[in-house]
Amino acid sequence: MVIVLFVIIPILLWLISIALLLIWDNLLKFILWNILIIAIYITINIYGKSIFWEHDEYGLAVFFRILFCISLHTLLVFIFAIYKNFKLRHHERTT
DSSP, X not given: OHHIIIIIHHHHHHHHHHHHTTTOTXXXXXXXXXXXXXXXXXXXXXXXXXXXXXXXXXXXXXXXXXXXXXXXXXXXXXXXXXXXXXXXXXXXXXX
16 A cells, blocks of 8 residues: 555656646756756655654665655646646647
């Protein structure tokens, strides 16, 4: 269940987001910036000190924080993609 929630759904949302943004001229920049942001999330989660989980014997807290950050980021990108797609299509109709 956790794998479906934190792995498969974000991948599907990411693919749908890319499909919604295919008509956008800045899609490549958007993808590159998002890859950079996700790399920063992962770096902070792995190498940053955690004040909540000081004792993480098996490293599961780091693993689930990374999954949570990526899932949340993907959800926010999906919401942005819906908004941007709506704006692009509205702009096409008015011109």
